[in-house]
Amino acid sequence: MKIGVLALQGAVREHIQQIQSLGCEAVEVKTLVDLTDLNGLVLPGGESTAIRKLLDRHQLMEPIRSLARQGMPMFGTCAGLILLAKEIVDYEEAHLSLMNVVVERNSFGRQVDSFEAKLEVKQIGADIPAVFIRAPHIASVGPNVEILAEYNGRIVLAKEGQYLGCSFHPELTDDTRLLKFFMEMVEDFHQSSLANSNSI
Helix, strand or coil, X not given: CEEEEECCCCCHHHHHHHHHHCCCXXXXXXXXXXXXXXXXXXXXXXXXXXXXHHHHHCCCXXXXXXXXXXXXXXXEECHHHHHHEEEECCCCCCXXXXXXXXXXXXCCCCHHHCEEEEEEECCCEEEEEEEECCCCEEXXXXXXXXXXXXXXXXXXXXXXXXXXXXXXXXXXXXXXXXXXXXXXXXXXXXXXXXXXXXXX
């Protein structure tokens, strides 16, 4: 399988290394050509406003939305969650506006307030390490969104169909269970795509 990592700004290298450690091909996505033949896309942490400006500059917004309409799985971590969200608290306009969640930015303090916690995650397991750095949280979810993890009463991980979004940085730990969960989503999409192409 071929997984793209949006590589305009943020924690790109760590995602690439984790994807490769699980035996998949990882591609840095910087241009329209880089989106070709992907089976899944990771939207990494960073600074969401800066990433949005670069998405506009490189004309990647609509191509990514087009892939989403085709059912491609997408995994947003920290700023990537903000990019996926359909609504952002105190912002007039969302970014990609794909996942039916409302997100609030910088919910856990400033850079100096960064911390690591262990989470119980539905469908995955216990004691999953989560690194929070200027992290957002999911303030509310739509009817088809499954809440997978909370921290101190705040939603920090959720899934809606092909979309997976988390407040923290799983790529900054050695625990790959969450990435494996996303890979299973990608594999399901890949197999269904092959089945559809073979039936034509």
